[in-house]
Amino acid sequence: MDVKYINPFINALDHTMATMLGVAPERMTISVKSHNIALGDISAIIGFAGENVQGSIALSFPEKMALLLYRRIIGEVVTRINKDIEDIVGELANIVAGGAKTELENSRLFIHNAIPSVIVGKNHTIAHKGTTPFVLIPFQWETHYFTMEVSMKIESTGLLFKRALAARAT
Amino acid sequence: MKILVVDDSATMRRIIMKHLNDAGYTGTVEAENGLEAISRMEGVELVLTDWNMPVMDGMSLVKELRQNPAYSRVPIVMITSIGARKEVVEALKQGVNNYIVKPFTPSILIEKIKSVIEVTA
Numbered sequence: 001m002d003v004k005y006i007n008p009f010i011n012a013l014d015h016t017m018a019t020m021l022g023v024a025p026e027r028m029t030i031s032v033k034s035h036n037i038a039l040g041d042i043s044a045i046i047g048f049a050g051e052n053v054q055g056s057i058a059l060s061f062p063e064k065m066a067l068l069l070y071r072r073i074i075g076e077v078v079t080r081i082n083k084d085i086e087d088i089v090g091e092l093a094n095i096v097a098g099g100a101k102t103e104l105e106n107s108r109l110f111i112h113n114a115i116p117s118v119i120v121g122k123n124h125t126i127a128h129k130g131t132t133p134f135v136l137i138p139f140q141w142e143t144h145y146f147t148m149e150v151s152m153k154i155e156s157t158g159l160l161f162k163r164a165l166a167a168r169a170t
Numbered sequence: 171m172k173i174l175v176v177d178d179s180a181t182m183r184r185i186i187m188k189h190l191n192d193a194g195y196t197g198t199v200e201a202e203n204g205l206e207a208i209s210r211m212e213g214v215e216l217v218l219t220d221w222n223m224p225v226m227d228g229m230s231l232v233k234e235l236r237q238n239p240a241y242s243r244v245p246i247v248m249i250t251s252i253g254a255r256k257e258v259v260e261a262l263k264q265g266v267n268n269y270i271v272k273p274f275t276p277s278i279l280i281e282k283i284k285s286v287i288e289v290t291a
């Protein structure tokens with residue numbers, strides 16, 4: 001997968017956390033991941049699709065960090081993952097996906113984002129909508145580590161061209 | 171001033187309502203989707219709505235309100251994660267008075283709301 005399609009997600013995450021929490025996360029080394037077990041205790045996944053693209057983005061946080069995010073943003077202490085924690089993690093993913101959508105337009109990639117779904121528990125699975133393996137981007141924020149996963153399947157323009165020809169022929 | 175905050179995220183509604191309250195706007199009501207928003211419209215003077223929501227999304231809500239003679243002039247501010255040009259243009263075309271892209275700072279939120287209130291007063 002081309003980095004030009006990954007950077008919009010990283011930039012959106014940076015901007016979202018910097019604005020909502022005052023501190024942007026520090027990106028670590030990007031790698032690929034081919035299994036669907038989440039690295040965090042709580043994950044939010046958002047599917048997206050466009051004319052020539054299909055995929056999903058997921059954010060996965062350790063419980064401690066998810067609780068801290070809530071405390072920083074809402075100003076209230078919560079000691080275990082509950083509906084409010086699920087909600088804020090889902091909304092963070094929603095904002096990141098929206099920001100990425102906006103920037104992806106520069107690469108002429110037009111996507112529509114679905115509603116986030118949130119999964120909780122040790123070793124839960126994240127079911128991506130694009131290709132496997134997908135891109136795993138670890139981040140550090142204060143003393144916590146969390147991950148973003150981006151899975152994307154882009155049809156080649158050749159295929160699109162063939163399809164357009166086929167459509168014209170009928 | 172009666173302001174209706176529409177967003178499927180309960181925490182986002184809390185954030186918006188907290189900023190409104192801090193800026194002196196009290197008497198805020200909330201709804202978690204477009205359909206619920208329509209049922210809460212009585213006496214509402216300003217609508218702040220998200221776009222991506224289950225059941226009825228923000229754009230459908232805008233269309234419904236603009237077609238309804240009772241609410242066609244109520245100012246609407248869209249607060250959404252979608253900053254893409256095409257969507258912003260579409261929202262303004264459908265009659266949204268202002269557009270705020272998430273994530274926002276409290277000052278941006280309040281500034282835009284104030285300007286909508288001034289212009290539509």
Ligand SMILES: [Mg+2]
Pocket residue numbers: 094177178179220221222223
């Ligand atoms: Mg939403």
